[in-house]
Amino acid sequence: MSLRLVSWFLLLFFLNVFKHEVPAAESVLSASKTLVWGPGLEANVVLPARFFYIQAVDSSGKNLTTSPGEKTFEVKIVSPVEQFTRIWIQVLDRKDGSFLVRYRMYATYTDLHIHILLKNKHAAKSPFILKGPVYHEGCHCPQPSGSVWEAHMHCPQSFPQIDRDLSLLTSVDPDRNAQEIPQRFGQRQSLCHYTIKDNKVYVKTFGEHVGFRIFMDAILLSLTRKVRLPDFEFFVNLGDWPLEKRKPTEKIHPIFSWCGSNNTRDIIMPTYDLTESVLETMGRVSLDMMSVQANTGPPWPEKNATAFWRGRDSRQERLELVKLSRAHPDFIDAAFTNFFFFKHDESLYGPLVKHVSFFDFFKYKYQINIDGTVAAYRLPYLLAGDSVVFKQDSGYYEHFYNELQPWEHYIPIKADLGDLLEKIQWARDHDEEAKKIALAGQQFARSNLMGDSIFCYYYQLFKAYAKLQVTEPKVRKGMELVEQPADDLFPCHCHRTMVKDEL
Structure with a gap:
């Protein structure tokens, strides 16, 4: 018998043994x-x-x-x-x-x-x-009882950030705010004045740059399709920076913002980015809290043990990070994909690199989260992966930051990045602990930053704020109705409306 034939027999024998004695994972x-x-x-x-x-x-x-x-x-x-x-x-x-x-x-x-x-x-x-x-x-069929809706949604009893933000307000006077807030902020800032009345949304805009109003319109329309909101009036800041700088002892104006800071007293909502990703999941966005969970890169042992960052030049510390990366390429892989704020320094910190898919970030064990103009709104998605996040100490925060614990959900780094190399070395020397922090951060994101939590947050914020009002919310002069989108293709018949009509 030829050697080749013997080889074939042996191969068939081992394949047969393997097939019968080692069950596939599915079986x-x-x-x-x-x-x-x-x-x-x-x-x-x-x-x-x-x-x-x-x-x-x-x-x-x-x-x-x-x-x-x-x-x-x-x-x-x-x-x-x-x-x-x-x-x-x-x-x-x-x-x-x-x-x-x-x-x-x-x-x-x-x-x-x-x-x-x-x-x-x-x-x-x-x-x-x-x-x-x-x-x-798309179906417009609001649950008349907010408490029933909250029970259906399994909303938590409260959100600590809402309690913190509203504790600075003893009461809210819609009449006074309608006069004073546009006078104080209307010319220099981009603001929206909203009234929710009979579960309809009305708005008036102030300032030049009000395009971001689309995100606020969208979440309000989506909420009012699902649950009856209380009547209330409020002002939304459409810019990056929080606005209310008065001290708690002074007369604070209630301003709703997507980002908070240690030096301001704005009322914080989930960011427009996170809000849109919830509303447009399986729609026009590709990055959302669900898609990222299926794209977390290779298993932990196979990830690159380098700290990774890509972004634009929206803060001085980002320039320092790129400089640090060049000096220590074995520790940090950081580069700019866009220059805007420090264009005159492009020759120092360039050249620009190609955009990297967010999902490819997770080929790396260590993710650097560093402020942009304000808080970096990518943190929810970084946490949802299975890399460990190095989060810069910052005066800015999103609606959930205060519930995160350093060394439990992320590895803290100084605002000036002075200890970044040391912390990366710590993570390399304590691989199991770093992995544990990564998984705790991931679990936090899975439990607290999914779409149901975001809807609950908005509803409970609006409900608690409405209770502070001391005068009747009004549809004021210059306000326009924000129409629900037409759903002519697949209209629905709300059973609650039908019951009401029959009665």
Whole structure:
């Protein structure tokens, strides 16, 4: 027998042994022990993109901690009374044994059946039945009771940042604010004056640059489609920098902003960036709190042990970071993708590098979060990955920063970056601890920065603020109605309106 023939026989023998004695990862998974949970399994949780989770479990009842393969579970969503369901579904493999399933509905259905299949077997308690009506994002059917809506959404009892911000206000006088705030800020700043009356949105703008109003309009319209808001009036700052610099002992004007600072007294909302990513998930944005969870790069041991940063030149410390990177390329990979603020220094800190996909950031173990004009609004997405974040000490903050703990959710670095190299070295010397911090930050983002939390935050902020008013909110001169977008293609019939009409 020739050597080549012997080789073939041996190869076939070993392949046969391997095939019969080493089961594939999928074959040890248990359909009945699989765990499935999340808000997307409840009819009353209306979100632009609904979502739920699947945890793969083996036959011994142990949760998998690595991916069994992105095609492991098949998800089908059907309505028994409709021939076609206009629903876009994505099963996102989080590479840690769990999956995030998201779906965007483009019509409203009487009932929905969610089938979760593992090798054609129903997983967990599949099919999950959502008794209708199950409304899509465009449907205007507000829940009349705010407390019922909060219960359906599983909103927390409170948000500490809201309590902190509103504790500086003993009362709110809409009449006085309507006069004083435009006089004080109207010419120099970009402001919107909103009134919510009978669950309709009215607005008047002040200043030249009011394009960012679209984000505020969008969240208010989306909220009023879902729940009846109290009547209230408020002013929104559309610029980067928070405005109210008066001390708590002085007469503070309530200004809503997307970013706060230690030197100002603005009332903080989730950033326009995070707000838009929630509203446009599976829509026109590619980076959102769900997509990032499925694009966290290679496993921790295979990530590059270098600190990574890309961005534009919107702060002096960013120039210092690039300089530091050049001096220590084995520690830091930092470069500019755009010059705007320090264009005259481009020859010193350039050349510009090509834009890098955000998901490619996670090829690196260490992510540097450094302020831009204000707080860097990328932090939610950096936390949601599985790299550890080095967060610059900063006087600016987003709505959730105060709940983050240094050395638990991120590694703190000095404002002037003076200890950055030392902290990177610490992370390299304490790899398991750094990984633990990365996972704690990731868990924080998964638990606190998803779409349901963002809607809850806005609602509870508006509810608490409305209670402070001492005069009646009004639709004032010069205000225009912000119309709900027309949904002619897939109109819905709100059962609450129908009940009211019948009564």
